[in-house]
Amino acid sequence: MSNRQVVFPAGRQALYEKNRYSPAIVSNGFLFVSGQVGSRADGSPEPELAAQVRLAFANLNAILLAAGASFSDVVDVTVFMIDPARQFEQIWGVAQEYWGGAPYPTLTGIGVTWLYGFQFEIKVIARMPDAAG
Template sequence: MSSPRDVVFPAGRQALYERNRYSPAIRANGFLFVSGQVGSRADGSPEPGLEPQVGLAFDNLNHILAAAGCTFGDVVDVTVFVVDAEKNFERVWPVVMAHWGEAPHPTLTGIGVTWLYGFQFEIKVIAKLPQTLAA
């Protein structure tokens, strides 16, 4: 029998994840594995406009990281998905860089896609969980 997953829910969005039947993040072996985050409003609908949608995706990501005691500085690996990347990359990238922080930066994989369930940008990360001091 496997052990239960150590799920992290950001404040106020648990019902959205339960409705869509996935976990926002799972703690495992010293890491936090975060599901892809999009620029969704509290009701799950897309934020209008590409740049605001990217910013909201980072806000949603940062709420999950904070719920696990992390920040973007703890992120070690990033995957971004961009609809019509050839057209949209130059618009997306400045918003990403505004949230990226200082070097050393996490690893990055960028993927151009044709569809993201009504969204134009998605970010998925793996973060190193902070070490806790032994009592």
């Protein structure tokens, strides 16, 4: 018997079905969120970097909300950037708009060469608010 519950944000099911993965899974009191990019409703990238990062966070927040969580429940963050040496300061400035206060989640930043046409991706693990402990 599987102890996994798939979480779908409103209006995004077709995108996830097309690409054959779950946007998020709740398991054992944790929410595991697939990498979120700044994709428009049709799946295309938002062209401007700051707007793309904001849209990635909006997509992330839609999943957190659909699961009954918020960014304050996030315990671990991984971000992927195409050109971190050039883009980090701009990305980090936008990310701080969503980050919230201490205690902050753990963070791993990774520079990559390809993100399916995107410049930024964020994936998180959150502890579900109703989880014991």
